[in-house]
Amino acid sequence: MRTRTTAALIAATLLLTLTACGEDDTAAKPSAPPSLTAEERASVLAAAGLPDTTPEQESAFVAALDKIDKDIAHGKADKAASRGRSQCQTIHDWPKDEAKQIDLATRRFTSPTHPEGRTPAVAKKINQAAHHHLCPNF
The missing domain is CATH 1.20.58 (Methane Monooxygenase Hydroxylase; Chain G, domain 1)
Incomplete structure (x- = not known):
């Protein structure tokens, strides 16, 4: 279970990172991973079977x-x-x-x-x- 959850979160983060690339790739600068919106976070958690709790x-x-x-x-x-x-x-x-x-x-x-x-x-x-x-x- 944990492997599937971790894999889903890593995949979502990588997907968002890759889609954020392409703006200006000439100057490679280290940056923080992109933040997920509340809807994206809820979607990733739901796919993994985890609730988005308050x-x-x-x-x-x-x-x-x-x-x-x-x-x-x-x-x-x-x-x-x-x-x-x-x-x-x-x-x-x-x-x-x-x-x-x-x-x-x-x-x-x-x-x-x-x-x-x-x-x-x-x-x-x-x-x-x-x-x-x-x-x-x-």
Whole structure:
């Protein structure tokens, strides 16, 4: 999964870089890679099965995790939101396989006190929170 996501992002960046070339190629100057518009970013992320989340959605997701068990995010909101987006990719890639979604959530949401992951019951709640707050359209 990560390989496909990374490849899609690299391909989009390269495509934008190549289309930006040609203006004045006589003076080769190093430049920063072109920025993606919001629509382009959303399109690239959607193609990779990742949601384009807002800070508000991520905060709501972390709050939902804290309601389940504060140890899930264990004070690392950014890490929890990242794992939630990865869970959305799982939901996107296996939309009809809830057992697979839950299985991956059991292993994805580890913490210092749960290095082996979560129980299926907790993972199901995490999966529902990710779907509800981060990727309701998947």
